[in-house]
Amino acid sequence: MAKEKIMVVDDEEDVTFLLSSLLEFHDFSVKIHNDSKGVMVDLEGGGYSLMVTDYMMPGLDGLHLCEHIRASQKTNQMKIVMLTAKELTPLEHKRLLELNVTIVKKPYQPNELVTRIRELMQR
Amino acid sequence: MRVSLKPYFIETSFALAFIGGLFLAVPEFKLHSYYFWVIVLLISVRYGLMAGVFSGVASAILFSILLYFSIDKKALETFWDLKYLLEPFLFIFMGGLLGQLSQEKINKVSDTEGNAKQMTQRVSTIETELATSEEARRELEKRIVGQLTTITTLYESAKKLESFKLSDIYSGTLDILSEHLGVEKCSLYSLENNLLTLKARGEFGKISEGEAQTISKTEGLIGMAVESHKVVSIREALGSLEFSKLKGGPLMAGPLLRKDGSLIGVIAIEQLPFVRFTPYTIKIFSIILDWLSLSIENATYVQAVQSRNIQDEVIGIYTYSYFKQRLKEEFLRSKKYSLPLSLLVLRLKDFDQVDSQKLIPLFKSLHLILKNNLRDIDLISQYESKNSLAVILPTLQGSELQKMKSKIIQDVESYAFRPYGASDRVLETEILEASFKPSMQSEADFIQGLDRASP
Structure with missing residues (x-):
């Protein structure tokens, strides 16, 4: 059975490695991006079921990245998980919900994140 | 002391005794000089100078005695006449003359026989040499065929020397010595604190890690190898050391040297089949030592570099x-x-x-x-x-x-x-x-x- 493809976007290399390792040990296929450059091109190339992204990143932040994804016909149906250590404003929270983004607050339990991802995949 | 009588002596004596016997036993027997001529001629022609002279003298004496008893007593006064003395003298002269002529022929025959014998011996030697060469040729052919398989096994053994683990290098070396030189027992020592410490031992194809055992680097055959910086065999050592100092020690030893000539260790060969104790074996042993020295030096260098490297670059942790x-x-x-x-x-x-x-x-x-x-x-x-x-x-x-x-x-x-x-x-x-x-x-x-x- 082909593995589900997930994209992980975070500017911290240790975090992306640990997250990708976690997902790979749970039988997902993972692609890492350490900044938002090239993410859209890669996503539109197809094949990804889900994206896990950090909120705070230099350049294009997580919120704007999600807006780009929803704006593209090729990716607007993609499931998105947003990891954030930042206390979101009500406006930000509302906007993310409008964009159909699952919010996971840091610190999170890795096994719980995997469970959430599996649930999202089955929807 | 037993004296062997010459054939001419026996034959002359027998013939003269026969004539003397006939003279005494048969009254009708008439004495004639040609009986004696036959004896002198045959003996001198057959046996040469000494036999001719002997048969001539003996015939002359017997002929004179028999003549003395056979001639009329009145004529005894004339016994000393030239006609009675001439024939005995001729026996001796002709015996000597014919004997001398015959002797030359006999000598020539003898020389020819000697030459022939020498030739036979040379042919025999050449035959032996030919057989040896043939055997060597067969052995060489076997070796040439063997070399092909040897190259394969040598390559396999060489791979062990590529390791950076010293214990692998040691056992690989002992394998090579056993497989390619037929070494039955040998020891590998490493220089530690100015003493040679046993690191590995190979005995009849079995390789074992060396037990803690140290030996001096200055004594016996090993000392000579360390000092001369080359392989020394017991054959050379016997020229400069007493046998008692070599007894029970190795048959051959060679030093392991760094590129700068400093000592790494020593390999001592303690048991080797006699037929393998050749200059070829010493040469190959020297090559193996060079090879091993280089491997050990490389491995030691890599280990030193690894120990200086403090971080595992892949995982990101310290070593x-x-x-x-x-x-x-x-x-x-x-x-x-x-x-x-x-x-x-x-x-x-x-x-x-x-x-x-x-x-x-x-x-x-x-x-x-x-x-x-x-x-x-x-x-x-x-x-x-x-x-x-x-x-x-x-x-x-x-x-x-x-x-x-x-x-x-x-x-x-x-x-x-x-x-x-x-x-x-x-x-x-x-x-x-x-x-x-x-x-x-x-x-x-x-x-x-x-x-x-x-x-």
Whole structure:
């Protein structure tokens, strides 16, 4: 059975490695991006079921990245998980919900994140 | 002393005795000189000068005696006449003359026979040489055919010398000596603290690690090899050392030298088939020594570089050699200033069942999990066994340590890594700990404490 493809976007290399390792040990296929450059091109190339992204990143932040994804016909149906250590404003929270983004607050339990991802995949 | 009589003596005596017997026994027997001529002629022609003279003298004496008794007594006065003396004289003269002529022929025949004998001997020698050459040719052909298979086995053996592990290099060398030189017993010594320490021993194809045994580098055959910087065999050593000093020692020894000529060690061959004790074997042994010296020097250099390298670049943790160095430093600091110090070892259970392809991401992830829980002053490194990661925690002990340990366990478990091949089994780990006590004398005591704490 082909593995589900997930994209992980975070500017911290240790975090992306640990997250990708976690997902790979749970039988997902993972692609890492350490900044938002090239993410859209890669996503539109197809094949990804889900994206896990950090909120705070230099350049294009997580919120704007999600807006780009929803704006593209090729990716607007993609499931998105947003990891954030930042206390979101009500406006930000509302906007993310409008964009159909699952919010996971840091610190999170890795096994719980995997469970959430599996649930999202089955929807 | 037994004297062997010459044939001509026997034959002459017999013939003359026969004539004398006939003269005495048969009254009608008439004495004639030609009986004696027959004897003188035959004997001198057949046997040469000495026989001719002898038969002539003997015939002359007997003829004169018989003549004396056969002639009329009245005529005795005329016995001394020339006619009676001429024939005995002619017997002697003709015996000598014919004997001399015959002697020359006999000598020539004898020379020819001698030459023929020499030729036969030479032919025999040539035949032997030819047989030896033929055998050597067959042996050479066998060797040429053997060389082809030897190259294959030599290549296999050579691969062992490519290792950077000294024990592999040692056993590879003893294999080569056994397979290519037929060495039945040999020892490999390494120079340590100015003494040669046994590192490996090969006996009748069996290779064993050397037991702790040291020998002098200046005595006996080995001493000669070390001093001369070349292979020395017992044959050469006998010229300059007493037999008693060589008895029971090796048959051949050669030094292992660095490129700068300094001594690494020695190989001593203690048992070798006699037929292999040849200059060819010594030459090949020298080549093997050069080869081994280079391998040992390379391996030692690589080990030195590895020990200087403090970080595992792939996983991002410190090396075990750096761990040992830092643990020693931290232990001495704790001992000197009575500071707390702890050591944690995260050990993976059933390490042999872990999928080898998942090892690097697993260790890298564990490193990051540990790093997330530790302080900047803590040090994460490799440990003695490959299934473990070690953490040195300066100034930490007691409840703080326990809290940190619990957090690490919890975090590792929360990732629920599944590294055991295709199964869904989750990674199982254990954490061993050790804490500094003032009674500890060295970092070894500290690590022993860790082992005692293990479940």
